[in-house]
Amino acid sequence: MIKGIGLTKTFENKVALDTLNFEIEDGCIYGLIGSNGSGKSTLLRLISGVYAPDAGALLIDGEPVFNNPAKKAQVAFLGDTPYYLPQANIKEMADFYRQMYESFDNKVYARLLEIFPLNEKMRIATMSKGMQRQAALILAIATCPKILLLDEAFDGLDVVMRQVLKNILIEGMEDRQMTTIIASHNIRELEDLCDHISLIHNGQLKFNDSADRLKGKLHKVQIAFSEMPPEEAFSPLQVLKSERTGMLLQMVVRGYKDEILEHCHRLSPLFVECIEPSLEEMFIYELEVAGYDAKSLTE
Amino acid sequence: MTQKVLRNDWLTAIRLWLFSMKKNLGTAGLVTACASLLCPGLFFVNWSYPVYETPTLYNATDDAMIVMTIAAIFSCLLALLLVCLNFSYLYKKSAGDLFHALPLTRAKLLLARFAGCVLPALLPALVNYAALFMLSADRNIVLPVSFLLSGLALNVAVVLCVTAFSTIFLVLCGTTFSFLASFAVFNLGIPAILFIGDHIAGLSLWGYTSDMLEVYYHCTPVLYAGTRYLTLYETTGWELWMHIGILILLTAVCLLVSCLLYNRRKSEKAGNAYAFRPVRYGIMGITCYVGSFVIGYLFDSQFLPLFWLFAAVGSLLIALAFGAIMDKGFKTAVRSLIVGGVCFGLLFSTFLGIGLDVVGYEDQLPALSQIESVVYEDMFGSPMEFDDPAAIRSLHEFVIKRNPRDLLKADPDEEKYNGWYSMDVTYKLKNGQTVSRSYNSHDLTVRNRLTAFLFSDEYRQSIDRLVESVGEGHLYVGYYIWNPEGAYGDWFELTLTKAEYAQFMDLYYSEGPAVDQNADDYFAQQLGYYGKTGASWSFHFPCSTKTCVKTTAYLHTLFEAQYPEKTQLFQAKQANA
Numbered sequence: 001m002i003k004g005i006g007l008t009k010t011f012e013n014k015v016a017l018d019t020l021n022f023e024i025e026d027g028c029i030y031g032l033i034g035s036n037g038s039g040k041s042t043l044l045r046l047i048s049g050v051y052a053p054d055a056g057a058l059l060i061d062g063e064p065v066f067n068n069p070a071k072k073a074q075v076a077f078l079g080d081t082p083y084y085l086p087q088a089n090i091k092e093m094a095d096f097y098r099q100m101y102e103s104f105d106n107k108v109y110a111r112l113l114e115i116f117p118l119n120e121k122m123r124i125a126t127m128s129k130g131m132q133r134q135a136a137l138i139l140a141i142a143t144c145p146k147i148l149l150l151d152e153a154f155d156g157l158d159v160v161m162r163q164v165l166k167n168i169l170i171e172g173m174e175d176r177q178m179t180t181i182i183a184s185h186n187i188r189e190l191e192d193l194c195d196h197i198s199l200i201h202n203g204q205l206k207f208n209d210s211a212d213r214l215k216g217k218l219h220k221v222q223i224a225f226s227e228m229p230p231e232e233a234f235s236p237l238q239v240l241k242s243e244r245t246g247m248l249l250q251m252v253v254r255g256y257k258d259e260i261l262e263h264c265h266r267l268s269p270l271f272v273e274c275i276e277p278s279l280e281e282m283f284i285y286e287l288e289v290a291g292y293d294a295k296s297l298t299e
Numbered sequence: 300m301t302q303k304v305l306r307n308d309w310l311t312a313i314r315l316w317l318f319s320m321k322k323n324l325g326t327a328g329l330v331t332a333c334a335s336l337l338c339p340g341l342f343f344v345n346w347s348y349p350v351y352e353t354p355t356l357y358n359a360t361d362d363a364m365i366v367m368t369i370a371a372i373f374s375c376l377l378a379l380l381l382v383c384l385n386f387s388y389l390y391k392k393s394a395g396d397l398f399h400a401l402p403l404t405r406a407k408l409l410l411a412r413f414a415g416c417v418l419p420a421l422l423p424a425l426v427n428y429a430a431l432f433m434l435s436a437d438r439n440i441v442l443p444v445s446f447l448l449s450g451l452a453l454n455v456a457v458v459l460c461v462t463a464f465s466t467i468f469l470v471l472c473g474t475t476f477s478f479l480a481s482f483a484v485f486n487l488g489i490p491a492i493l494f495i496g497d498h499i500a501g502l503s504l505w506g507y508t509s510d511m512l513e514v515y516y517h518c519t520p521v522l523y524a525g526t527r528y529l530t531l532y533e534t535t536g537w538e539l540w541m542h543i544g545i546l547i548l549l550t551a552v553c554l555l556v557s558c559l560l561y562n563r564r565k566s567e568k569a570g571n572a573y574a575f576r577p578v579r580y581g582i583m584g585i586t587c588y589v590g591s592f593v594i595g596y597l598f599d600s601q602f603l604p605l606f607w608l609f610a611a612v613g614s615l616l617i618a619l620a621f622g623a624i625m626d627k628g629f630k631t632a633v634r635s636l637i638v639g640g641v642c643f644g645l646l647f648s649t650f651l652g653i654g655l656d657v658v659g660y661e662d663q664l665p666a667l668s669q670i671e672s673v674v675y676e677d678m679f680g681s682p683m684e685f686d687d688p689a690a691i692r693s694l695h696e697f698v699i700k701r702n703p704r705d706l707l708k709a710d711p712d713e714e715k716y717n718g719w720y721s722m723d724v725t726y727k728l729k730n731g732q733t734v735s736r737s738y739n740s741h742d743l744t745v746r747n748r749l750t751a752f753l754f755s756d757e758y759r760q761s762i763d764r765l766v767e768s769v770g771e772g773h774l775y776v777g778y779y780i781w782n783p784e785g786a787y788g789d790w791f792e793l794t795l796t797k798a799e800y801a802q803f804m805d806l807y808y809s810e811g812p813a814v815d816q817n818a819d820d821y822f823a824q825q826l827g828y829y830g831k832t833g834a835s836w837s838f839h840f841p842c843s844t845k846t847c848v849k850t851t852a853y854l855h856t857l858f859e860a861q862y863p864e865k866t867q868l869f870q871a872k873q874a875n876a
Contacts, residue, residue, distance in 0.1 A: 011567055050399040050566050067562070069308035073402035083393035085322070099314040100401050 001026055002047060002147065002179070006056030009042050009203075016042040018203040019056065024196070026146075027177035029169055031194030031211075033187055033283055039203045040183035041080060044149045047181065048077035060147065073101060076145035080152045082136035084124040090135050091120045094142065101143040109142035115164055130156040141168060148172065148180045154189050166193050191279040199286055206286050211279070218282050221251045223264055224271040233267055240289050252277070252285045312407040319415025323381050327419030330377045334423045338369040339430040358441045360532055363431055367450040368528045370427035371457050375525075378420035378462040383478065385412045386469045390478075395569045406558040409466065413554065417462050424454045449539050450531060456546035460524040463553035470560045471578045473571035477625060481573075481582045486521045488585035493518055495592050496649060502602075503654045505661050505702055508723075508735040520549055572625035580638055583621045587642035590617040602650070614643035662699060667692055669728050676723040677749050679823075680838030683761050688726065690757040694748065695724050698738055701745050718746030718816070746816075750841065759808060762826070762838060766800055772830030776803060778854045779822055780869055791865070792827075793857045800826075806850045807840055820844040824854070 007020040016039045024030050034040045045051040046058045049065040049072045058065055065071045084093055090113075098104045113120060116134040118127075124135055133156040140148060148169070154162050170193075172178035184190055190197065197214055199206040207214060218240075225247050234242075238254040247270075253260050257274050264272045277285065342365070388394035398408060428451050435442040465482055472478040493514060500507045516526040527534065527542050534542070560575075568574040573582075594613030599605035618639025622631045652658075673688040685691050718741060725735045738745075752758055766774065775792045795803065807824070815821065820843045827837035844851065859866045 045396065045566070048396075048400045050396050052565070067404050069311070069402040069404060069407075072400060075400065077396060077400045079393055079396040081393040083388075083391070083397045096318060099318050100311055100403075102311075 001061060002181075003059045003062075004043075004046075004056065005059070007043075007046065007053055007058055008055035009039070009046060009051060010054050015203050017046070017053075020203070020205060022198065022205060022208055024179060024181065026179055027173055028179055028196050029173055029194045030179065030181045031187075031190035031197045032181060032183040032200060033185070033190065033197065033279075034183075034200035035287060036185075038200045040200055041151050043200065044077060044079075044151050044181065044183055047147065048072070048075050048149050050077065073103065074146035075149060076101075076140040076143045076147070077149040078136050078140045078151065078153065080155070082132060084132075084135075087123065087125070089121050089123050090118060090138065093124065093135070093139055094120075097139050097143055101145075103144045104142055105144045106142075108144060109138065112138040112142055112168075115168070116161070128156075130158060130161070133157055134161065137165060141172070144176070144178075146176075146178060148178055150180065150182045152184055153182050154184065154186060162189065169193065187280040187283050188278075197279065199283060201287060214282065215276050215279070216256060217254060218277055218285065219253050219255070219257055219260055220275045220277050220281070221253050221260060221264065222248065222271070222273045222275075223251070223267075223269045224248045225267070225269050229267050236263055240285050308403050308407055311401070311403055312411040315401070315403065315408070315411040316414045319385060319412055320418055323385065323415060323419040326381065326384065327377060327422045330373070330380070331422040331426055334373040334377075335426055338366055338373070339427050342366060342369070343430065356439060356441050359434060360442060360446060363434075363442055363447070363450075364528070364531060366427050366431060367447075367454065367531070370424040371454045371525070371528060373423035373427075374420050374454060374458045375461045377423060378416060378458050379465055379482075381416035381420055382413070382462055382465050382469060383475055385416050386466070387475060389469060389564075389574075390472075390474050390569050392567075392569045395566050399566050405561045405564075409470075409558055409561050410554065413462065413466055413557075417459060420458055420462065421455060424451070424458070428454075446532070449536070452543055453527060453531065453539065453546075456543045456550070457524040457528075459550040460546040460553070461521050463550040463557070464520040466557040467553055467560065470557050470564055471573060471575055473568050473574050477572045481578070484582050484585050486519045488589050489518045490515050490522065491589045492585065495589070495646075496653070499650055499653045500660075503650075504656060505704070506699070506736040506738050507660070508737045510733075510735055520553065523549070579625065583618060583635070583638050584642050584645075586621055587614045587617050587639050588646055590614065591639075591643050591646050607647070610646060611643045614646070615639040618642070661702060663734070664692065664696060664699060665726050665728055665734050669730070670726050671729045672727045674723075674725045674727075678719070678721045679749070679753055679840070681836035682723070682725075683765065683836075685757065685761060687757070690752070690755065691724060692726075694722075694752055695736065697748055698722060698745055701742055703740055703742070717741060718743030720746040720749055722749065753840070754808065754811070759804065762804070765836065766797065766828070769828050770830050770832065770834075772828055772832075772834070774800060774828045775826075776800075776854065776857075777825035777827070778858050780858070780865075789865075791858060791862060793854060793861055795826075795857075799857065803850065803853060806853050807842075807847065810847055810849060815843070816841065818843050818845075824850065 002024040004020045004022045007017055007022075008015070009017040016037075020043070032040050032043065042051065046053055047060075047065065049068065052066040060071045060074065063071050065075070085096060088096070094104075094109055098106075116138055118131060118134055118138070124132055127135065137150075137153070140150075153165065157165060169178075169180050173180065182190060182194065191211070194211055196209065197211050198208040207217075209217070228244070228247060228249070234251070237251075237260060239251050240254055241252040243250045257276075261272065261274050264274075342362075388398045399405075401408065403411070428447060431442065431447050432444070434440055435444055435447060468478055468482045468485070472481055493511060497509050497511050501509055515522065517523050524546055527539070531539070564574050573579040591610045591614035594617075595602075595606040595608075595610030598609040615636055616639075618635040619629075619632060622635030623629055656662075667689060670688040670692065673685050673691045674682050675685055675691045675694075676682040720738070720740065720742065722738045722745075723736070725733055727733050774795045774797070776795055778791045778793050780789045780791065803826075822842055823839035824842050824847070825837055825839050827835070829835035842850065
């Protein structure tokens with residue numbers, strides 16, 4: 001289990017992660033979404049032991065990761081800009097990983113080379129962005145890590161390769177309880193893959209729950225009245241956003257569907273409808289609440 | 300697929316070391332091949348002639364020293380190149396992600412990369428030593444294997460020490476440029492600061508003796524490591540091995556410091572000029588201090604107001620430029636200017652402190668009880684060791700009291716400035732330290748005092764002891780044959796037996812010290828010796844034809860006995876005149 005306790009990381013004067021508390025269970029695919037500079041990559045680097053926390057602790061199975069080879073051996077980190085040794089091809093990089101990670105599995109490596117159609121002896125620097133990303137994925141997954149950290153994993157991959165990657169990640173989770181943490185801006189990619197989702201904004205977690213539960217916690221409500229009730233009538237609901245057009249009120253409400261509908265019916269509406277938003281919409285609503293939306297930024 | 304847990308990260312470190320070494324071999328091989336064209340290649344092509352032209356044994360140790368020194372330089376340069384390449388991951392975020400995520404502690408990561416650089420860096424040295432070992436097998440060439448082995452051991456130690464010291468800078472810096480700049484600034488800047496102080500002291504302090512060579516050699520680990528090559532052949536066994544031992548110890552200390560700093564280094568500092576802020580200001584300070592002096596000196600080497608004006612402006616500009624280059628902009632311009640100002644202030648304070656002699660250097664004189672022996676030398680002769688230092692100390696005290704600064708305040712009508720003198724004193728103290736002073740001025744009072752000392756019993760006895768101790772060689776006295784017209788004539792070396800020496804000295808000392816160096820007939824009798832072992836000395840006894848009548852007459856009898864033909868010629872000339 002990965003556990004963050006009061007995790008704080010600061011760069012110069014900017015607080016990248018602010019007293020973060022979270023737990024990530026083994027064997028799940030965890031989606032980390034957030035705006036630019038929200039602290040996603042920083043969190044991944046903390047989990048991989050690249051960064052040391054300024055305050056708090058980052059624990060894997062109860063042990064800190066930074067400068068802890070036993071824990072770092074369980075983690076494979078694929079950054080947003082993968083690095084390869086100068087002049088190296090995939091074969092040489094695989095040699096390097098084989099030397100460094102005892103868990104490197106030649107069979108997995110061979111199978112991945114079959115799945116991703118790459119020439120093992122081609123210099124990585126001459127490959128396209130998408131091919132370089134595939135090479136990095138092959139190497140990271142072949143180390144058979146307990147925890148796989150992917151920063152913008154789908155960046156540069158075509159539609160087919162994205163699906164292949166998703167299948168491999170699911171396979172890893174099912175076969176050997178691999179935990180995958182994917183940081184991405186592309187929420188739609190994560191929606192059908194991740195079983196847990198976190199939204200991180202300005203170094204703080206806005207939500208952190210299973211994807212199913214998250215979806216049930218936020219709703220778009222359309223409600224029409226013959227006579228609009230006073231604002232106080234909606235105060236028991238946790239309204240994130242509301243917009244009134246004549247007698248029609250559109251709201252984004254945090255809460256479970258049944259509870260929201262029950263309250264709305266008490267106000268005797270002409271019409272009421274409660275819709276589950278997509279993950280992307282949820283992301284947008286939550287960030288709007290945090291003051292991060294296109295309208296306020298362009299004003 | 301099963302997850303295996305790494306139990307022993309030492310094994311991973313060794314694997315990384317081997318992997319790094321393998322990757323470095325290409326670069327090392329290329330540099331070695333290029334270097335080999337010069338040394339041993341070109342060197343041996345030119346060097347082979349004396350070997351074959353010499354009919355007997357050829358002593359190749361001096362030439363081998365050149366090869367060994369060049370080999371060490373190549374190895375050190377290659378080591379610096381390799382550490383730059385191997386630790387560049389510290390300066391690139393994506394590369395840092397890869398290496399810092401490896402299942403290793405930072406210390407082991409650093410050690411593995413360090414070891415991966417050092418061994419390939421020794422390749423140029425090994426090629427050169429292999430060539431030297433092959434030469435040493437030739438019967439006609441004198442080149443002891445033990446000498447080569449000690450040179451090789453020193454070479455390894457030097458490369459280790461220089462590379463380990465460079466890793467401290469690698470960890471402290473945030474870009475390759477700042478690493479190279481800082482490493483160069485530190486290793487050249489510290490000696491330069493010492494040189495500036497030395498230069499100012501030489502100009503300002505009366506009696507100042509620059510005995511800074513040892514300090515220069517020890518001021519940075521890089522200089523300390525390299526300088527022993529200069530005296531490798533003279534260095535005795537235990538001294539050399541102790542030096543090698545110290546270098547190994549220094550390597551260990553540098554690596555320990557590097558590891559401690561690396562553990563505190565934040566990965567996110569990659570790309571910043573420096574990972575630790577104080578280092579930036581330290582390097583900036585050295586640059587400003589030295590640069591300020593150089594710029595001032597370029598415009599005014601007399602240290603007059605123009606020097607100070609340009610030194611001040613130079614210091615500020617250098618600080619500003621340094622900050623701008625490191626930050627790629629002027630966002631820290633104010634701080635840079637403050638550092639520039641402080642450095643100029645330090646330079647000014649150094650001048651002021653040394654110029655006013657705040658530590659009282661000029662008046663320092665060791666207590667008689669502290670002195671074990673003293674070596675004295677003046678314008679009259681070679682250095683001479685005195686067992687009883689009282690007379691020299693008293694003389695030195697007299698000279699100190701005649702400090703030219705005090706003379707400037709004195710009455711100019713005293714006419715004290717027409718007697719040139721020089722005097723060097725080196726005290727060996729009982730605690731093992733030495734105190735040296737050197738005086739050179741025009742002061743008739745001191746000149747007269749030194750002349751009086753020449754006629755003292757202590758001086759005479761010291762020369763007597765020196766003559767008593769001479770081995771097989773040539774003891775002589777110089778003798779002038781005056782031209783009949785009275786102008787300077789020819790000079791002859793008269794061989795002396797110890798008895799003749801004693802008679803010469805008795806006569807000279809009986810004729811008294813009255814000597815006027817401005818007199819027309821002033822001259823100096825030179826007593827000298829050179830021995831088969833290479834030892835030599837000489838002393839000059841001031842004379843004039845009026846004061847040294849008996850001495851000159853005695854020397855003339857020796858001249859007549861040793862140069863009969865020249866005597867006849869001289870007598871004929873005299874008769875004609």
